Amino acid sequence: MSNSALQFKDISFHYKNSNENAPEQNVLEKLSFNVKPGEFISIVGPSGSGKSTLFKLITGLEEPSFGDILINGESYDNRLGRVGYMPQQDLLMPWRTILSNAALPLELKGVKQQDAHHQVMGLLEEFGLKGTEHKYPSDLSGGMRQRVSFLRTVLSGSNVLLLDEPFSSLDAITRLTMQEWLLDQWEKWKTTVLFITHDVDEALFLSDRIFVFTKSPVKKLEEVNVPLDRPRKLRDIHHPEVIQLKEHLLDQLRARVEL
Incomplete structure (x- = not known):
């Protein structure tokens, strides 16, 4: 193993x-x-600093001008599907039930629908989604929809997961709850x-x-390096x-915005 x-x-x-006469960015x-x-x-970094570009390169949506990207020690001509990706918006299909939404990555990999649904049913309780299988995305809160989105990301099968501001649209209390929940899931998987x-506090936690x-x-x-042991609590x-580390990070980000 790499x-x-x-x-x-x-x-x-x-x-x-x-514009052909303008310099490349x-x-x-x-x-x-x-x-x-x-x-x-x-x-972390200001808007437009290159964070999303980094994710596009990792997923294979963009290709580098020079250099090599290795996933689990391997270089691929096509990286699409090699990592799991969870965007800011949950992108759940409103016409699909929660069970069908969560099973989508398995179906795309060729798993029969019945087998895919059986696999998802075994995970719904672990992801705090028991009893939602026949509901639709509009029936769930923002936090619950993000749980479905994360389950779908995990079911991509990759051990590398990219999460692009997944909690940015949630209210403050739900966001804190989801941060704790995400750490629990990360430690399990x-x-x-x-x-x-x-959010610098979110990054530090x-x-x-x-x-x-x-x-x-x-x-x-x-x-x-974050100087906190695991498991950890919000406090x-x-x-x-x-x-002190937070102040250092904020100073770095302020300096970037002022450039």
Whole structure:
């Protein structure tokens, strides 16, 4: 088994400008980093700093201009379907029941519908969704819909999951509840998670390490180790050492916005 779940090796990426006379927009320049199996990594940075581009490259929706991306130690010509992806919006199909929505990744992989539904039924209780199988997305709260979306992401079969601000649309109390729930699920499934957020408190509570997008184009990510043991509670982010780290992160992000 590889000692790397995800690796960027000298990745450069630029967007071509529709105006031939305008310069290309460089986003990443010879960026390298390594994520170990089972790590929880949060990615923070201002809007437009390259966070979503990073996810597009990992999923294969974009291809690097230079360099190589390895998933579980392997390089692929086509990375589509190699990682699980959970976007900001749950993207549940309103005409499908919760059972059918959750089973979609299995069906796309060729699993017979009956077998896919049987597999999902065994997981609904574990994901706090028992009794919702015959309901529709409109019948559920925002937090419950995000649980369905996360279950669908897990059922992609990949050990690398990309979560793009999945709780940004939730109210404050639901968001805190979902953060605790997500950590419980991560510890059970032993997956590798990359989590985009604008919330520094959220990043500190969830993560082993935090990647900070600062200068553009991104040549190197500032890496911050979170000094908290696991399991952890929300109140742990109020430790003096963590508060000091939070101030450092906020200073970094303010400096980026002021550029």
